[in-house]
Amino acid sequence: DVKVTQSSRYLVKRTGEKVFLECVQDMDHENMFWYRQDPGLGLRLIYFSYDVKMKEKGDIPEGYSVSREKKERFSLILESASTNQTSMYLCASSSWRATGELFFGEGSRLTVL
Amino acid sequence: SQQGEEDPQALSIQEGENATMNCSYKTSINNLQWYRQNSGRGLVHLILIRSNEREKHSGRLRVTLDTSKKSSSLLITASRAADTASYFCATGTQGGSEKLVFGKGTKLTVNP
Numbered sequence: 001d002v003k004v005t006q007s008s009r010y011l012v013k014r015t016g017e018k019v020f021l022e023c024v025q026d027m028d029h030e031n032m033f034w035y036r037q038d039p040g041l042g043l044r045l046i047y048f049s050y051d052v053k054m055k056e057k058g059d060i061p062e063g064y065s066v067s068r069e070k071k072e073r074f075s076l077i078l079e080s081a082s083t084n085q086t087s088m089y090l091c092a093s094s095s096w097r098a099t100g101e102l103f104f105g106e107g108s109r110l111t112v113l
Numbered sequence: 114s115q116q117g118e119e120d121p122q123a124l125s126i127q128e129g130e131n132a133t134m135n136c137s138y139k140t141s142i143n144n145l146q147w148y149r150q151n152s153g154r155g156l157v158h159l160i161l162i163r164s165n166e167r168e169k170h171s172g173r174l175r176v177t178l179d180t181s182k183k184s185s186s187l188l189i190t191a192s193r194a195a196d197t198a199s200y201f202c203a204t205g206t207q208g209g210s211e212k213l214v215f216g217k218g219t220k221l222t223v224n225p
Contacts, residue, residue: 004155031211033212035215040217041217042201042215042216042217042218043156043201043215045212045214048212058212090155090156092156094211099144099161100143100144100146100161100205100207100211100213101146101158101161102146102148102156102158102203102211102213103158104148104155104156104157105155106154106155107153107154107155109153
């Protein structure tokens with residue numbers, strides 16, 4: 001089974017802190033994605049990556065950056081956390097050889113105080 | 114760039130009844146996918162239907178796609194309390210390396 005693991009299920013940070021959200025997948029997938037999910041807004045794509053060291057902006061990249069130094073790991077970075085970044089963050093991966101199905105992690109619920 | 118919009122936003126039914134959720138989208142697609150999310154958890158892929166398909170089945174799930182109306186429906190037959198979850202449609206334009214666009218979801222409650 002594909003496993004996508006997000007390092008933290010719950011985090012509480014203070015405004016201005018630097019926050020790292022880590023995601024690791026074990027199926028050798030080329031593609032990895034970060035979404036955020038907010039009530040009434042659904043899932044919105046922050047960043048995605050089709051290969052190591054490659055990254056592309058999604059629909060809401062402002063205030064975020066990403067890092068993909070290894071194929072299995074995709075990190076989301078909040079350089080200076082703000083209260084409006086309080087959200088559920090979902091990492092996903094997929095293979096370009098397949099149909100486009102995404103495999104999701106369990107999510108990281110971030111609260112910024 | 115929200116693509117899919119699910120309808121209704123919330124649905125409450127009794128165990129054993131069928132549940133139907135609809136999804137409308139705006140642009141041409143390669144495929145449409147349905148996902149399920151239990152409260153506070155990640156999303157799980159349920160079924161994918163390609164743009165050249167009209168209907169697809171998987172167990173108690175039946176998905177239809179009408180590309181002329183840019184709409185899809187997900188039918189869950191003989192629902193169970195364990196089906197209680199949020200259901201999302203997602204549209205893709207490429208296949209393979211997809212950048213899916215998700216709707217806001219339908220929250221389904223199945224009462225025992």
